[in-house]
Amino acid sequence: MKNLKTSRYDITGNSFFRVLRFNLLNKVVPTGNYRMGTGLRPGMTLLLLHWFGRPLFRLLIRYEPQLHRLYQKLKKY
Amino acid sequence: MREPKTFFSLAQLVNHGKSCAPDYQTISFDLFDTLLIRRIHEPDLVKLPVARYLASLAKAAGIEKSPRAIQKIRDRIEKHQRAETGKSFDDHEARYPVFMEKTLREIFGSHYNGQLLAEVTRYELEMESRVLVPRQLLVEWLEQLQAQNKRVLIISDIYLPAEHLKVLVEGAGLLHLVEDVVSSADTFLAKASGKAFPLVQEKYNIDTTTWLHVGDNPISDGLRPAEFGIDALVLKDSDEKFRKALIKRYYNYGKGRPFYRGRALQQLMMPLEGERSEGNDLYVEGYNFLAPLIGAFVQHIAEESRRLGLTKVFFFSREGYTFKKVWDIITPTLFPDGNLPQTEYLYVSRMALAGASCAYQGLTNVSANIALLPPGNKDFRDIARIFQFDVQALEPHLHAHKLNADSILSSLHEGYDEKFSVRFMELLEDENFQKAVKLQTAASNAALMKYLTELDLFSHSQVAMVDIGWLGTIQRFLYDAVKHRHDCPRMLGYVFGATRGIPFGGDLKSNLEGVIYDRSNLELGASCLLYARDLFEEACRAPHPTLEGYIDTEDGYELKFRKTDDATGRAELEQDQYFSPLQMGIYAGVEAYAGASSLLGYGLNDYRPWFSYLLTSKLAFPRTSEVVTMRHRHHLDDFHGTSKPNQKRIKEVKALWDRSLLSLRFLPFLRTRLFWKHIRTVLNS
Numbered sequence: 175m176k177n178l179k180t181s182r183y184d185i186t187g188n189s190f191f192r193v194l195r196f197n198l199l200n201k202v203v204p205t206g207n208y209r210m211g212t213g214l215r216p217g218m219t220l221l222l223l224h225w226f227g228r229p230l231f232r233l234l235i236r237y238e239p240q241l242h243r244l245y246q247k248l249k250k251y
Numbered sequence: 252m253r254e255p256k257t258f259f260s261l262a263q264l265v266n267h268g269k270s271c272a273p274d275y276q277t278i279s280f281d282l283f284d285t286l287l288i289r290r291i292h293e294p295d296l297v298k299l300p301v302a303r304y305l306a307s308l309a310k311a312a313g314i315e316k317s318p319r320a321i322q323k324i325r326d327r328i329e330k331h332q333r334a335e336t337g338k339s340f341d342d343h344e345a346r347y348p349v350f351m352e353k354t355l356r357e358i359f360g361s362h363y364n365g366q367l368l369a370e371v372t373r374y375e376l377e378m379e380s381r382v383l384v385p386r387q388l389l390v391e392w393l394e395q396l397q398a399q400n401k402r403v404l405i406i407s408d409i410y411l412p413a414e415h416l417k418v419l420v421e422g423a424g425l426l427h428l429v430e431d432v433v434s435s436a437d438t439f440l441a442k443a444s445g446k447a448f449p450l451v452q453e454k455y456n457i458d459t460t461t462w463l464h465v466g467d468n469p470i471s472d473g474l475r476p477a478e479f480g481i482d483a484l485v486l487k488d489s490d491e492k493f494r495k496a497l498i499k500r501y502y503n504y505g506k507g508r509p510f511y512r513g514r515a516l517q518q519l520m521m522p523l524e525g526e527r528s529e530g531n532d533l534y535v536e537g538y539n540f541l542a543p544l545i546g547a548f549v550q551h552i553a554e555e556s557r558r559l560g561l562t563k564v565f566f567f568s569r570e571g572y573t574f575k576k577v578w579d580i581i582t583p584t585l586f587p588d589g590n591l592p593q594t595e596y597l598y599v600s601r602m603a604l605a606g607a608s609c610a611y612q613g614l615t616n617v618s619a620n621i622a623l624l625p626p627g628n629k630d631f632r633d634i635a636r637i638f639q640f641d642v643q644a645l646e647p648h649l650h651a652h653k654l655n656a657d658s659i660l661s662s663l664h665e666g667y668d669e670k671f672s673v674r675f676m677e678l679l680e681d682e683n684f685q686k687a688v689k690l691q692t693a694a695s696n697a698a699l700m701k702y703l704t705e706l707d708l709f710s711h712s713q714v715a716m717v718d719i720g721w722l723g724t725i726q727r728f729l730y731d732a733v734k735h736r737h738d739c740p741r742m743l744g745y746v747f748g749a750t751r752g753i754p755f756g757g758d759l760k761s762n763l764e765g766v767i768y769d770r771s772n773l774e775l776g777a778s779c780l781l782y783a784r785d786l787f788e789e790a791c792r793a794p795h796p797t798l799e800g801y802i803d804t805e806d807g808y809e810l811k812f813r814k815t816d817d818a819t820g821r822a823e824l825e826q827d828q829y830f831s832p833l834q835m836g837i838y839a840g841v842e843a844y845a846g847a848s849s850l851l852g853y854g855l856n857d858y859r860p861w862f863s864y865l866l867t868s869k870l871a872f873p874r875t876s877e878v879v880t881m882r883h884r885h886h887l888d889d890f891h892g893t894s895k896p897n898q899k900r901i902k903e904v905k906a907l908w909d910r911s912l913l914s915l916r917f918l919p920f921l922r923t924r925l926f927w928k929h930i931r932t933v934l935n936s
Contacts, residue, residue, distance in 0.1 A: 176530065177529050188869075197864075206864060210508045227497065235488075
């Protein structure tokens with residue numbers, strides 16, 4: 175039995191890493207019209223989020239109020 | 252004041268709650284983001300499908316307003332109500348029935364009636380229900396609390412009154428586990444200011460020393476109850492933050508980069524908490540790979556039907572069985588205004604219609620070419636088998652043109668001579684031959700007419716015909732069989748993939764559109780469908796045998812189905828059983844698709860870039876395990892003959908999906924080489 179999603183909230187059998195690989199392949203071989211594809215920054219953000227999001231959020235959630243204040247300050251500049 | 256306790260995971264909170272539950276008699280829970288979680292990161296996104304629904308209702312009433320304009324009206328009226336409430340209460344609360352009624356009155360003017368508010372409320376609650384999922388660990392705790400005779404309440408700060416919240420709680424299967432549901436919308440006394448707690452204490456006569464409150468907001472569910480002397484547990488769930496961070500990014504990136512729209516759809520389709528999330532490999536492929544494709548295909552047909560004002564959609568057997576089932580699952584959610592055509596499952600097949608198509612126009616060159624297209628068909632016997640001719644009765648006509656039933660008419664076979672093709676063309680121009688053909692097929696056509704009349708085909712002026720693909724032969728034969736009638740409707744064909752091996756007629760009353768793939772549009776990603784057409788056929792096939800023909804009887808007609816007790820029938824049954832989890836995955840997937848697509852407000856064109864990737868990766872560059880799992884074991888096709896063509900003439904490269912396990916696993920660059928050949932074929936065709 176398989177789960178429909180992975181523990182990283184990714185699609186079973188169609189991980190985001192596979193998506194990125196095909197987007198890379200699409201730069202060399204025309205594999206279809208991906209209409210701008212994943213993009214480097216969004217792609218890397220999502221890949222890292224899938225891979226390291228769980229431990230990262232586990233750590234950061236304890237400092238949520240402090241981080242919130244920091245974001246508010248950063249927004250001003 | 253007692254300090255609220257904060258937990259960073261649900262399991263920790265529930266364990267703590269269970270251990271201290273004996274000290275409490277009453278446990279109250281926050282509803283949203285505590286007992287129930289939303290699939291989407293932003294609660295306000297649920298309002299968008301409601302705005303689209305209102306726009307469609309307004310349009311039906313002759314009022315042109317965009318969903319965006321309607322959303323603005325709603326937001327303005329809700330904001331105004333909150334400001335008004337703030338003048339008399341500490342909390343700036345709103346009440347849904349009040350501001351929605353005002354919104355509807357402003358949009359619909361004199362067209363407004365009470366029924367409209369009830370309808371809109373029903374849809375809003377349905378949309379909310381679709382995005383809400385109960386948290387499994389809390390449900391188990393609630394069951395324990397009920398068994399321990401504890402009083403359990405739900406207290407929520409929201410614009411929905413308690414009667415509406417009860418609908419949501421019941422939809423989540425929790426209502427029988429709680430004593431009551433309290434909403435700030437009923438009293439304008441909310442948890443945010445802390446006023447809700449004295450109100451609840453008085454109404455339910457609760458001792459605050461034996462009252463435990465659980466929620467996710469550090470102020471409303473932590474500080475405020477603690478100020479009132481209630482013990483509070485606050486949940487700051489890092490896993491939920493992680494999940495929402497992902498869907499938020501997929502959704503937001505999708506606004507600028509269409510590629511992410513399909514990925515956002517699939518992220519929203521993922522089962523959560525206690526929903527069925529497991530299955531065998533085929534179930535997973537059905538849910539994660541085929542369901543989005545089939546869902547978008549059917550959604551596109553429904554959208555086109557509405558746009559063109561089609562009054563009936565016919566789903567062709569046997570693949571149409573799945574498409575119709577998917578239609579029944581997704582359209583009530585995607586098109587809540589109910590403005591949809593009637594639907595009908597039509598028992599047809601190429602073999603059953605081939606004969607009937609000749610009753611008025613005779614055997615045409617195109618029809619004969621279609622019959623000779625499969626490499627297994629070679630002579631007039633194959634044509635007669637397909638069109639259900641009596642060869643013996645037609646032999647004198649063949650002999651008149653120096654042909655016999657065994658003359659090879661396909662260039663792919665040994666013994667073919669061009670002169671046979673020339674003579675066959677002359678035969679088709681022979682009036683006596685055509686008269687004999689028409690005579691032989693008249694009864695089949697008459698039975699078909701009775702069947703189609705019973706299904707009401709001729710009382711519509713424009714209908715949609717839905718099939719899996721590929722040449723559109725069924726629609727072509729059907730149209731040929733009925734086009735002589737003055738009341739023949741215009742047939743708009745929608746197929747999953749259109750290969751157009753033989754150009755589809757030039758008649759304006761019958762056209763064909765390949766929805767996911769169409770050879771007339773150069774789309775390399777979608778063209779990967781050609782790698783494994785049989786997979787889609789087998790995945791969508793109905794659990795009944797193929798139709799062999801229409802029998803004209805004295806009291807009407809009879810549908811003649813293929814027997815199932817022979818080797819082929821048994822093989823087909825085995826195939827059906829093997830693919831049954833795949834179909835279950837598709838049905839479960841499209842149910843999730845309906846809610847997700849409705850929430851996103853996207854259609855097929857938004858999902859195309861993602862589907863392009865999906866088809867390329869799954870069909871042209873599949874993992875070996877994916878091919879082994881999804882490829883069919885048996886594939887019945889009565890249309891194809893059993894003759895072996897000359898291998899030198901067909902020059903076919905063995906397809907990727909027909910390769911052995913060893914070559915799939917070990918042949919270097921196999922997929923790349925075959926994909927390169929595929930690109931050349933697509934570009935040259």
